[in-house]
Amino acid sequence: MKPIDALRTLLGTDAVLDSAADLAPYLTDWRGRYTGSALAVALPRSTAEVALTLRWCAQHAVPVVAQGGNTGLVGGATPDTSGRALVLSTRRMRRIRSVDTANDTITAEAGCPLQEVQQAALAQERLFPLSLASQGSCTIGGNLATNAGGTQVLRYGNARELTLGMEVVLADGTVWNGLRGLRKDNTGYDLKQLFIGSEGTLGIITAATLKLFALPRARVVCLVACPDLAAAIALLHRARAAAGPALTAFEVISDDCWQLVRTQRAGAGAAGRALFAQPHPWLALLEWSEPEDAAHAQDQCERLCAASMAAGIAHDAILSRSLDDARSLWSLRESIPEAQARAGGNVKHDISLPLGSMAAFVAETGAALQALDTDLRPMVFGHLGDGNLHYNVGTQVGVPAAAAFSREAQINDIVYAAVARHGGSISAEHGLGQLRRELAQRTKSAEEMAMMRAIKQALDPDGRMNPGKLI
Numbered sequence: 001m002k003p004i005d006a007l008r009t010l011l012g013t014d015a016v017l018d019s020a021a022d023l024a025p026y027l028t029d030w031r032g033r034y035t036g037s038a039l040a041v042a043l044p045r046s047t048a049e050v051a052l053t054l055r056w057c058a059q060h061a062v063p064v065v066a067q068g069g070n071t072g073l074v075g076g077a078t079p080d081t082s083g084r085a086l087v088l089s090t091r092r093m094r095r096i097r098s099v100d101t102a103n104d105t106i107t108a109e110a111g112c113p114l115q116e117v118q119q120a121a122l123a124q125e126r127l128f129p130l131s132l133a134s135q136g137s138c139t140i141g142g143n144l145a146t147n148a149g150g151t152q153v154l155r156y157g158n159a160r161e162l163t164l165g166m167e168v169v170l171a172d173g174t175v176w177n178g179l180r181g182l183r184k185d186n187t188g189y190d191l192k193q194l195f196i197g198s199e200g201t202l203g204i205i206t207a208a209t210l211k212l213f214a215l216p217r218a219r220v221v222c223l224v225a226c227p228d229l230a231a232a233i234a235l236l237h238r239a240r241a242a243a244g245p246a247l248t249a250f251e252v253i254s255d256d257c258w259q260l261v262r263t264q265r266a267g268a269g270a271a272g273r274a275l276f277a278q279p280h281p282w283l284a285l286l287e288w289s290e291p292e293d294a295a296h297a298q299d300q301c302e303r304l305c306a307a308s309m310a311a312g313i314a315h316d317a318i319l320s321r322s323l324d325d326a327r328s329l330w331s332l333r334e335s336i337p338e339a340q341a342r343a344g345g346n347v348k349h350d351i352s353l354p355l356g357s358m359a360a361f362v363a364e365t366g367a368a369l370q371a372l373d374t375d376l377r378p379m380v381f382g383h384l385g386d387g388n389l390h391y392n393v394g395t396q397v398g399v400p401a402a403a404a405f406s407r408e409a410q411i412n413d414i415v416y417a418a419v420a421r422h423g424g425s426i427s428a429e430h431g432l433g434q435l436r437r438e439l440a441q442r443t444k445s446a447e448e449m450a451m452m453r454a455i456k457q458a459l460d461p462d463g464r465m466n467p468g469k470l471i
């Protein structure tokens with residue numbers, strides 16, 4: 001019997017795909033930047049079937065590429081071009097195993113889309129705060145494997161801070177059930193932390209126990225026009241001081257980014273209208289989540305905006321008056337990645353910096369890019385409250401996006417040299433995948449790389465878990 005037929009016997013015929021047409025959707029990443037090839041795609045339905053699959057892979061020396069929603073932005077879930085790897089898709093493992101309202105936790109399988117976890121929490125009047133524009137497609141397994149961030153990190157932390165327990169299948173098929181719902185557990189190494197952010201290079205996450213929170217009574221979203229980035233940072237400090245933990249998000253959007261979304265949405269009703277009478281260099285989007293009521297949140301937000309305008313750090317502001325208003329403002333922010341993709345894409349950087357360096361970084365880098373080529377145009381947005389910018393470099397209106405891609409290496413040199421100068425990180429939330437693997441090896445210290453290699457060697461001695469990614 002051929003090895004692949006043996007896998008079919010273990011999982012069932014419909015759980016192993018190997019025709020070119022069936023494989024195709026699993027072989028290219030969300031950005032369409034990487035296309036690989038694979039021996040087959042396995043679609044296990046349970047942790048036991050993942051264990052059977054990994055034992056089969058160990059027996060036949062087959063590399064394994066875990067794939068959840070395939071929304072990653074660094075090519076981490078795309079196999080290489082050798083055609084030797086098995087793509088293990090968690091799509092069929094999407095059960096919510098339990099919601100424990102007494103303990104404020106939810107346990108979900110790895111392939112459960114993030115949005116379904118949020119909805120299951122909401123059905124029990126709880127909040128699961130992880131929130132990304134890709135939440136309809138990305139999965140809990142992918143979120144943990146990339147330590148996803150998103151828009152609520154400022155208040156609730158990233159995926160790492162939301163995880164209490166985890167179930168993992170190791171490279172040899174061993175199942176580790178670490179699905180604990182404890183907020184305190186000082187009994188040695190915290191093993192789940194190894195798998196968070198490991199991008200499928202150490203094992204397959206099959207389920208996780210996650211923290212839930214009380215639902216806020218009201219949410220007010222406020223879009224504030226700022227004269228420059230330094231003013232937006234000053235606004236962040238004021239908002240933090242005024243709102244404390246009620247400030248659940250603070251995003252920024254550069255005018256170039258904003259105009260792109262607006263132009264693409266023209267004719268789409270309120271979303272496409274010019275919200276402000278004139279363009280402003282930067283917009284800040286704040287979310288105020290209240291334990292009291294909407295009127296209180298709106299009153300607090302209005303006071304913040306009035307004081308900020310008086311101080312000259314804000315020029316104009318729009319406040320949501322209903323949940324629909326709030327959703328509509330968020331949807332403008334969340335449509336930025338897709339708007340950029342539709343415009344032909346750009347050279348992406350997902351960087352973090354100390355807040356004090358942010359304005360200088362943007363000014364210096366913008367000037368250096370202009371000196372390189374006046375056709376280039378930074379399209380910047382991001383989670384300012386977390387010191388995280390998506391510093392994407394596209395082209396001026398009317399110039400094909402290819403002009404930016406043809407200068408990718410020079411653009412990256414400029415951006416990453418500035419990141420290093422200002423003590424930042426080359427990947428704030430998207431991970432390393434294949435896009436930033438080599439760059440990480442150049443920028444991390446020898447000691448750090450040696451410890452990472454030792455961990456990899458201990459858990460995946462044959463180097464079969466997602467080869468060519470991260471490390």
Ligand SMILES: Cc1cc2nc3c(=O)[nH]c(=O)nc-3n(C[C@H](O)[C@H](O)[C@H](O)COP(=O)(O)OP(=O)(O)OC[C@H]3O[C@@H](n4cnc5c(N)ncnc54)[C@H](O)[C@@H]3O)c2cc1C
Nearest residue numbers: 068069070071072076139141142143145148149150200205
């Ligand atoms: C429009 C858009 C907006 C986005 N916004 C954000 C954002 O705000 N913040 C953010 O952090 N990211 C964002 N992303 C990136 C992406 O959605 C996240 O990285 C997400 O966590 C990936 O989940 P996924 O299920 O799609 O994983 P995939 O893309 O399938 O996989 C990502 C990595 O995780 C590994 N992996 C997947 N499942 C498992 C598993 N069960 N066990 C072990 N390894 C696994 C894969 O091998 C791969 O290395 C965005 C993407 C898009 C397209």
